[in-house]
Structure formats: structure tokens, C-alpha cells
């Protein structure tokens with residue numbers, strides 16, 4: 227399971243205010259996603275690259291992430307020109323749709339750009355501070371608690387499953403395509419679910435013992451907003467608005 | 477000595493099972509009690525009844541002299557008790573250490589600043605201040621145990637209920653926990669199979685057998701390091 231690999235670092239984006247990063251990102255990413263033209267998409271991509279550079283993220287890991295996402299967009303990039311309508315031209319005797327080709331390219335640019343922006347803006351905060359950021363922006367206490375709990379226990383549940391899987395392996399279990407395998411995996415998954423349920427009961431007990439009665443009061447971080455945060459936020463807002471207008475009008 | 481908790485003829489059994497507690501009588505004020513018993517004898521169950529996570533099917537539970545019946549009574553009772561679970565993963569549910577420790581104080585109505593202040597104090601007291609911003613699920617087992625203890629101590633309980641606290645601890649962390657508990661002036665019931673640990677952190681010893689609690693007489697029993705017929709069992713010398 228992926229841990230919060232990008233959340234440690236000393237860049238201004240790591241230290242920045244989560245609330246402003248979230249707000250900026252919530253505007254920037256949809257604006258990037260809906261832009262219809264190449265010119266604006268390339269400028270958006272440039273801004274994303276700039277953000278990645280500011281965040282000083284480990285290049286190797288960023289590229290790993292991008293490669294993963296590009297398997298999907300590569301598939302679109304290959305199939306779209308072959309299936310999209312419009313006037314075709316020939317490559318090695320195969321009719322290829324020009325509109326499909328252009329659309330595929332735009333999708334590749336947007337996928338990578340948006341992913342970079344996501345990593346640079348949101349990946350640089352821990353899930354816990356993102357949760358509190360969302361809470362501060364008006365997401366309900368209940369949803370915030372749900373997000374934080376899911377994040378906290380997904381690792382425990384994964385460990386639990388792996389432990390059971392290891393136990394099965396030690397006793398000579400090797401998966402194949404047969405009923406025994408399906409039944410064993412059924413047991414493993416069922417057992418993991420039962421244990422998670424039990425654990426959730428015990429966690430609830432622990433919370434009740436410490437005075438929980440249905441209302442959740444998270445400890446919030448004292449916010450420390452720097453001029454950089456404001457500049458970043460305003461920059462993202464302005465860029466999003468201007469580029470969206472240019473994309474649709476220009 | 478005033479009695480904090482009192483069990484009066486309590487019976488308890490899980491559905492379709494043998495009774496775990498059978499007309500059990502017990503009271504504790506400010507003693508430091510060690511609790512022993514074989515696996516499955518009902519030690520954890522007893523603690524859960526004392527904090528009201530399980531309700532006795534027969535008999536009564538008293539808190540400071542008055543019977544505990546309503547949920548409000550239980551809430552008042554729980555404010556005085558600090559229960560350390562066998563498995564720390566059940567106890568640490570917040571993303572970061574400081575948030576987890578502040579959870580209780582915030583529920584008690586403290587402000588953000590007061591809760592943070594108090595949490596930091598307790599971390600300092602347990603000498604784990606450096607863990608404050610760590611992600612809870614990445615802590616080692618020993619660190620988790622100490623942080624879990626901090627989440628309990630920050631509530632200023634009058635009685636600690638500790639369920640096998642030294643399980644899976646390395647000698648160093650075990651030493652640290654021993655020293656902390658030895659120096660704390662809080663009444664306690666400690667479940668443990670670790671004799672040396674119990675000798676250092678408690679004064680009286682109770683054992684649970686066939687649904688009854690007995691006090692082992694003559695203060696603390698002890699074990700020997702040398703080979704001995706009863707070396708791994710509690711015994712008295714004449």
C-alpha cells in the first residue's frame with residue numbers, strides 16, 4: 227500500500243497552509259480539466275511542472291506515479307485515433323482520425339498535468355492535515371472523521387489480511403484456479419472482515435471510555451499562513467480564471 | 477481508605493458459555509493490585525465489567541458507595557478510570573500522536589490550547605515528547621504502548637486498569653514502563669503473567685479461578701530466577 231511518500235519535505239508547499247492549497251487546487255484542477263484548447267492546456271501543464279519544481283519532489287517517485295497513470299491514457303491515445311470519426315489520414319496504410327489524434331494528445335497532457343498538480347498541492351500534506359483542512363472548509367465533522375478513520379485503519383486491515391495470507395502460505399497454500407483456492411480466499415477475506423468488525427467495536431469502546439458520546443472534536447493545528455501561501459493561492463485562482471476564459475473565447 | 481469500586485455478588489457469562497464470574501465480590505480503593513489467572517479465566521472480562529463495557533447479569537456495581545445503573549452513572553465512573561487495552565491498535569485511532577492524546581481532554585470540554593498543553597505535559601512526563609507529531613500507525617509496538625498509556629494518564633484517572641501491559645515489549649521498553657508505573661501514585665489493577673513486573677508495580681496479588689477472585693495471602697508472592705520445582709508458579713516459602 228502506498229504510504230504518504232510525498233508528504234515529507236521542506237519546500238514552501240510542504241509548509242504551506244492546507245486550506246489555501248485545497249482551495250487553489252479545487253479551482254485549478256477543474257479549470258485544467260475542462261479547457262478545450264491546446265495552447266491553454268500547455269500553459270496549465272507548465273504551471274503544474276512549476277509547482278512540482280517548487281515542491282522539490284523526488285523525481286524518481288513522481289515519474290513512477292506518472293508511468294502508472296499513463297498506461298491508461300496511452301491506451302486512449304492509441305485507440306482514439308482509430309475509432310474517432312472525422313476526416314481520416316493514412317499512416318502506414320491505416321486510416322487515422324485527425325480529431326481523434328488531437329483529442330488523445332490533449333488527454334495525455336491533461337492526465338499528466340493534473341496528476342502533477344495533485345501531487346504538488348495535495349500530496350505534500352499528510353492525509354490527516356488534509357482531513358482537517360476539509361473540515362475547516364466546511365466538510366461535516368462526520369465525513370471528516372470517516373476519512374481519517376478509513377485512512378488510519380486501512381493499513382491495519384491490510385496487515386491483518388497479509389498476516390492471514392502468510393499463515394496460509396506457510397501451511398503450503400499456493401493459489402491456483404481451483405475451488406480450493408477460491409474457498410481459501412473466501413475464508414481469508416471473510417476472516418479479515420470479521421476481525422475488522424471486532425476491532426471497530428473495540429475502538430468504539432476505547433473512544434467511549436475516553437468520554438466520546440457521538441460528537442467528535444478534532445485537535446486543530448494552529449494555522450500559520452505565510453505570504454507565499456497567499457501568492458500561490460491568488461496565482462492559481464487568477465491563472466484558472468484567465469486561462470478558462472482564453473480557452474473558450476480566444 | 478475509601479472504596480472507589482465495589483462488586484457485590486456479580487455473575488457474568490457470555491451467551492451460550494460457562495459462567496465467567498460466579499457470585500464475585502471485590503472492592504478497591506487506593507490499592508495497587510496485581511491480577512493473575514490462566515488464559516480464558518476472565519481477567520479481561522472483569523476489567524470490562526468494572527468500566528461498564530459489559531454489564532453484570534446479576535449482582536451490583538458500586539462507585540464511591542452508590543450503585544451504578546444509568547448510562548450517566550457509567551459516564552461519571554469512567555471519568556475516574558483509565559483502561560489500557562491489551563492491543564494498542566484498538567486504542568490509538570487518531571492520525572497523529574498528539575491528536576490521539578488530546579482526544580480525551582477535548583471530550584472533557586477543555587479548549588484546544590488547554591488540551592494541547594496538557595497532552596504535551598504528559599508526553600514530557602513519559603519522556604516521549606519527540607513522538608508528538610508521529611503518525612500513530614507507524615509507531616513501534618513499544619512506542620504504541622507508551623502513547624496508549626499517555627492517552628489514559630492525560631485524563632487524570634484515580635484508578636488504572638492495565639491489561640497485560642508488558643506483552644511483546646522489549647526489555648528496554650519494559651524497564652521504562654516498570655519505572656513509570658512504579659513511580660506513579662495512582663491505584664491500579666494490573667493483569668499480567670510477568671511476575672517481576674507485578675512485584676515492582678503492585679503490592680497485593682489477586683487470582684481469578686472458577687469465577688471467583690481470591691487474594692493471595694501474605695502480601696506478594698514471588699518467583700525465583702533459579703531452577704526450582706515451582707520456579708515458574710507463584711509460591712510461598714515457609
Ligand SMILES: Nc1ncnc2c1ncn2[C@@H]1O[C@H](COP(=O)(O)OP(=O)(O)OP(=O)(O)O)[C@@H](O)[C@H]1O
Nearest residue numbers: 490491493496513514515516517518519520521522
Ligand atoms: N465476546 C465474547 N463472546 C463470547 N465469549 C467470549 C467473549 N470474549 C471472551 N469470551 C470467552 O470468555 C472467556 C474469558 O475471556 P477473557 O478475555 O476474559 O479471558 P482472559 O483471562 O483475559 O484471558 P487471556 O489471559 O487469554 O487474556 C474465554 O473463554 C473467552 O473464550
Ligand SMILES: [Mg+2]
Nearest residue numbers: 519520562639
Ligand atoms: Mg485478556
